[in-house]
Amino acid sequence: MKWSTHKLVRLALFLAIGVILNIIERAINIPLLPGMRLGLANTIGLIVLFFYGPLEFVLIGFLRVLLASLYGGFGVSFFISLAGWGLSSLVILGLYFFKKLSIFGLSMISAVMHGLGQVIVVAIIYQSIYMFAYFPALVVSGLVSGWLIALISREVLRRIPEREVINHGQ
């Protein structure tokens, strides 16, 4: 795996933005839907997947969860976010190789899978299958936030010239 310095720096910057978005998000509580997040950091995932590819997407995503947990602590919440990230990344990569879905489909399904992964871990921790009663609410909020995130990512992607990210200095 030989990456140019340019690529490493770009990826590090994307990672840094992702971690910061993650930390900012912790401060935003949606009063109507406790525990639910917008998933702003997922914009970085979509952008990295678009510009680079699956390997970079997984790497940046995992490092983001790890680094954000340095801020939030490696307790229960770490495993919850790891599971959410793991399941959503798995599904996203499958659909990415399927090559039929747009950024909207990818983002919305990713958000729903994120919620599903989290519910599964919470159900295991609390030893209660009934945690799934919360799942329908997560599906609805996941579809809404996934759509918003896709919209934001698309507008960012349209405004960054691809050569700026990929080919510069080569």
Next chain:
Amino acid sequence: MGKFSLYKTKADIYFLSGLLIVGSLAFNLVQKARTTSDNLVANVYITSAQVDQLSLKFDGKYLYYDEARPEQIVNYRVEEQDEREYRPLGAPYGEKLLGPITVEVKDGKVAVIDETSDHHYCRIQGWTDTANWPITCAPNYFVIIIEEANL
């Protein structure tokens, strides 16, 4: 690069509709597969262990608290018109509660009317008489589910 479209495709619609249909079907089947009966009671669980059973036929208020921390309910006891029935929980269940939890049964419905938590999910959830639709008090490990009588 850029192996996915930035604009919505037909496959998006099909996939999302499919996801919603399969998801809601699965959810409904799980709900229906569970029993429907006239003989319903409210079961109280700490984690997955049942600790109490409340009849829905009689109104009442029930105060659950940790046996080892009776000082937490001192304030409740001094209220003159406190009609709560006291339900101390011994080890290992009592210690799971962040604080006392009050459950009320009225007109065949059940609700958590007082508890200790950050977000008060279960208090916000309000009254329910739906079977198998749990009231979950996270992070208290406290769950109430209306079920067929089994105790």
